[in-house]
Structure formats: C-alpha cells, structure tokens
Amino acid sequence: MDDVPTRYLGDLAVSAQGLGCMGMSHGYGAADDTRSLATLHRALDLGVTLLDTADFYGAGHNEELIGRAVAGRRDQVVLATKFGFANRLGEPTLIRGDAAYVRQACEASLRRLGVDHIDLYYQHRVDPRVPIEETVGAMAELVREGKVRHLGLSEAGAATIRRAHAVHPIAALQSEWSLWTRDPEAEVVPVCRELGIGLVPFSPLGRGFLTGRYGSLDGLAETDIRRGQPRFADGNRERNLAIVAKLNELAGAKGVTAGQLALAWVQHRGDDVVPIPGTRRERYLEENLAALAVELSTGELAAVEAAAPPGQVAGARYDATSLAFVGG
Numbered sequence: 001m002d003d004v005p006t007r008y009l010g011d012l013a014v015s016a017q018g019l020g021c022m023g024m025s026h027g028y029g030a031a032d033d034t035r036s037l038a039t040l041h042r043a044l045d046l047g048v049t050l051l052d053t054a055d056f057y058g059a060g061h062n063e064e065l066i067g068r069a070v071a072g073r074r075d076q077v078v079l080a081t082k083f084g085f086a087n088r089l090g091e092p093t094l095i096r097g098d099a100a101y102v103r104q105a106c107e108a109s110l111r112r113l114g115v116d117h118i119d120l121y122y123q124h125r126v127d128p129r130v131p132i133e134e135t136v137g138a139m140a141e142l143v144r145e146g147k148v149r150h151l152g153l154s155e156a157g158a159a160t161i162r163r164a165h166a167v168h169p170i171a172a173l174q175s176e177w178s179l180w181t182r183d184p185e186a187e188v189v190p191v192c193r194e195l196g197i198g199l200v201p202f203s204p205l206g207r208g209f210l211t212g213r214y215g216s217l218d219g220l221a222e223t224d225i226r227r228g229q230p231r232f233a234d235g236n237r238e239r240n241l242a243i244v245a246k247l248n249e250l251a252g253a254k255g256v257t258a259g260q261l262a263l264a265w266v267q268h269r270g271d272d273v274v275p276i277p278g279t280r281r282e283r284y285l286e287e288n289l290a291a292l293a294v295e296l297s298t299g300e301l302a303a304v305e306a307a308a309p310p311g312q313v314a315g316a317r318y319d320a321t322s323l324a325f326v327g328g
Contacts, residue, residue, distance in 0.1 A: 029221025
C-alpha cells in the first residue's frame with residue numbers, strides 16, 4: 001500500500017484516515033489485547049498516525065492499551081483522547097465539564113497513556129450544567145502547560161462550537177457522520193468550515209452495518225451495544241438492509257466492497273474530513289485503508305447517496321437517553 005496521505009485538522013497534520021480504538025475495549029463484546037495490539041502496530045506500519053481513544057472506553061483500559069502500542073513509537077503517533085463521562089458503563093450517564101474535572105481527567109489519561117502530552121484532547125460530550133467557556137478555558141490551561149497540544153469537541157452543536165472557538169481555537173469536531181447519519185451537514189459542518197475546524201467522523205460505516213455483515217444479530221455478543229440501538233432492532237434492521245443491498249450492487253460494479261464504497265463516500269466529503277473507522281482486526285484495517293484509493297465521480301457519489309436517502313433510514317442512531325447528550 002502507498003503511504004497514507006496527510007490531511008489537516010486545523011493546523012494539526014494527521015493521516016487522512018485514523019483508527020477508532022473504542023471496540024478494542026468497549027461496546028462490542030470481549031476483545032483480545034494481543035490481536036488489538038497487532039492491529040495497532042499494523043496501522044502504524046501502514047502510515048496511520050491518528051489513534052482515537054477515550055478515558056471512558058473500558059474504564060481506562062483502552063488508553064492503557066494504546067499506551068502499550070505506542071511505547072517506543074510516540075513520534076509516529078497523533079494521540080487523541082476524550083474526557084467527559086464521569087460514570088462507568090451501566091451507571092446513569094454523568095457528564096462533567098467543570099474546570100477541576102478537566103484537569104483531573106487529563107492527568108489520569110496522561111498516566112494511563114504513559115506520555116507527557118496529548119496531541120488532541122476532546123470534550124466527549126458537552127456538560128449542560130457548565131458553561132462551555134469554563135470547560136474550554138480549563139482545556140486551554142492544559143495547552144499552556146504543554147500537557148495538551150490541540151483541542152477538540154465531540155457531538156457539540158453549532159452554537160457551542162462558536163462559543164468554544166472564541167475561547168481557544170478548536171482543531172477538530174468529532175461526530176457520527178456516514179451515509180446513514182447525515183445530521184452534521186445542516187449546521188455543524190458549515191460552522192466548522194467557517195472557523196477552520198477539521199471534521200472527524202466516527203462510525204463512518206454505521207457501526208459496521210453498511211459493510212453488510214450484520215443482517216442478523218446472532219453473531220453479536222450479548223453485551224454488544226448494537227443490540228440496544230434502534231437501527232439494529234427487528235423491523236428497522238430489515239428495512240436498513242435494503243440500503244446495504246443497493247450499496248453492494250454499486251460496489252460490485254466498481255470492484256470494491258460495500259464498506260469501502262461507504263467509507264470512500266465519507267472520505268470524499270472534503271479534504272478537512274478525517275474518518276476514524278474502528279476495527280480490532282488487521283484484515284478490516286487494511287480493507288478500510290484501501291478505501292482511500294477509491295475515486296468516485298460526481299455521478300457515482302450521487303448514486304451512492306441515492307442508495308441511502310436520509311429519510312429512508314429506519315430508526316434513530318441512539319436511544320432517547322443517549323440522544324439527550326448529543327448536539328449540546
């Protein structure tokens with residue numbers, strides 16, 4: 001494979017595709033650290049520089065895993081991590097963005113990662129009880145101290161992004177963005193582009209659904225979070241499989257997989273877009289990176305979008321409790 005091209009999040013240079021590491025510790029059932037480490041090392045060998053984690057994933061395990069993977073290779077990596085969820089998985093959601101917690105969370109992440117600075121530090125969700133100016137002000141203090149290099153927000157709304165950016169430059173906005181989640185396009189994307197903020201789509205493959213591997217839930221672990229997500233529910237899942245069938249048809253004509261076609265569509269959203277598809281396996285890592293070489297004409301892009309018109313996607317992307325913390 002040729003070297004992975006470079007894109008910019010603000011003025012932060014990163015590989016044009018990053019690696020979402022959540023599933024190596026959280027959300028999709030038991031993982032194998034040995035396999036995950038092999039995938040992380042393979043990603044670095046192939047030229048992926050952006051590794052995305054969070055303190056919430058596996059209650060710190062994911063950061064520790066990433067720390068092991070980058071030991072001795074720190075200069076090859078742009079480390080991105082997130083803070084904000086002060087609860088553990090299974091407990092009622094508690095978001096904290098107060099200044100004291102920002103510092104506490106950063107110090108804990110630095111210890112788990114085994115590094116002296118974080119390249120891109122995100123607020124995972126906006127705390128509705130704390131002015132964003134306080135949160136970003138505390139994050140900016142970490143920048144001045146050299147503990148953090150660049151700041152980011154995750155799933156924030158347009159007005160919040162403006163207010164945050166007025167306190168300290170925001171390098172990146174992370175949000176779910178894919179063929180079946182077009183929500184950011186109405187307000188968030190235009191504001192980010194006006195302000196020079198890069199876009200980092202997570203779940204660009206619809207949590208794997210757009211690859212066509214999940215026609216049934218039988219292969220999912222009982223603890224897999226997708227079992228509780230509306231788009232994977234009986235009835236909705238069958239309707240959404242019609243999207244996958246159309247993608248498969250288009251992909252077959254182009255000689256790629258449905259997942260590669262869906263990911264290439266995200267990559268074509270702009271040079272300021274750096275998706276972070278997640279995987280625990282080297283095979284899928286390499287398949288995802290190959291999507292960087294997939295060129296789509298204007299007509300092909302239109303055909304792909306026609307396969308998944310926004311109004312035809314069945315089910316919300318989260319349950320009501322999780323949706324309440326999006327777009328703050």
